[in-house]
Amino acid sequence: MTIKLILTDIEGTTSSISFVKDVLFPYAAEHLPAYVRAHSDELRSLLADTAALSTTEGRPVASDDTEALIQVLLDWISADKKATPLKTLQGLIWQAGYESGAYRAHMYPDATAALRHWHACELPLYVYSSGSVAAQKLFFAHSEDGNLLPLFSGHFDTQVGGKREAESYRRIAAELQRTHGINAAEMLFLSDIKEELDAARAAGLQTAWLVRDEPLQAQPAHPAVASFSDLTECFPSLP
Numbered sequence: 001m002t003i004k005l006i007l008t009d010i011e012g013t014t015s016s017i018s019f020v021k022d023v024l025f026p027y028a029a030e031h032l033p034a035y036v037r038a039h040s041d042e043l044r045s046l047l048a049d050t051a052a053l054s055t056t057e058g059r060p061v062a063s064d065d066t067e068a069l070i071q072v073l074l075d076w077i078s079a080d081k082k083a084t085p086l087k088t089l090q091g092l093i094w095q096a097g098y099e100s101g102a103y104r105a106h107m108y109p110d111a112t113a114a115l116r117h118w119h120a121c122e123l124p125l126y127v128y129s130s131g132s133v134a135a136q137k138l139f140f141a142h143s144e145d146g147n148l149l150p151l152f153s154g155h156f157d158t159q160v161g162g163k164r165e166a167e168s169y170r171r172i173a174a175e176l177q178r179t180h181g182i183n184a185a186e187m188l189f190l191s192d193i194k195e196e197l198d199a200a201r202a203a204g205l206q207t208a209w210l211v212r213d214e215p216l217q218a219q220p221a222h223p224a225v226a227s228f229s230d231l232t233e234c235f236p237s238l239p
């Protein structure tokens with residue numbers, strides 16, 4: 001089946017896990033308490049969502065208890081919880097870090113080269129990450145390889161649903177079908193996480209597993225590659 005559109009994950013796929021875990025998450029944790037205290041009015045709705053989710057998960061907290069909510073959010077960072085309010089907040093906090101030059105987003109060179117090539121070939125490129133859409137835009141606009149944001153036609157985050165749920169990919173595919181007239185079977189989802197690939201396949205997308213730091217399995221559950229430059233071996237219709 002011809003590939004007519006690429007949907008890609010970020011952490012572990014275009015970019016290293018270490019940049020997210022060892023640079024972005026610690027920066028967010030360090031600056032979160034002061035940021036939330038300074039912006040608690042504007043963040044009221046986000047803090048209410050945090051309180052509701054925490055309470056649902058058995059850790060009741062009042063939506064006006066700023067200090068308790070800060071602790072919940074810090075614990076979620078430590079646990080790498082993909083909670084939408086946390087992801088939105090992280091995006092807001094990371095903006096200052098990117099703009100001050102405290103860091104630039106890591107890109108695997110093969111990912112940058114392939115994304116540039118596919119864009120030049122007019123293959124629509126989309127991102128689906130647990131990071132908020134705002135965080136994704138900052139990430140690619142301030143990458144080690146320069147401003148890559150213009151390469152992408154659009155972005156999806158956990159507002160569309162969790163990345164391990166097939167329904168999320170059905171929603172994304174339906175929207176892209178409406179926008180581009182491309183069927184789910186002509187879309188290729190790239191990720192480093194098997195459960196995300198399983199969910200995408202269940203929604204009818206084609207899948208490729210980026211296995212960056214370990215040997216490829218003999219019979220992987222999804223077509224597996226160590227680098228974007230190996231994708232054309234599995235998907236010969238890719239430009």
Ligand SMILES: CSCCC(=O)C(=O)COP(=O)(O)O
Nearest residue numbers: 010011129130131135136139
């Ligand atoms: C896009 S900004 C940092 C990424 C992030 O916060 C995250 O949780 C990574 O999730 P992904 O779905 O890209 O693996």
Ligand SMILES: [Mg+2]
Nearest residue numbers: 009011012192
């Ligand atoms: Mg990932």
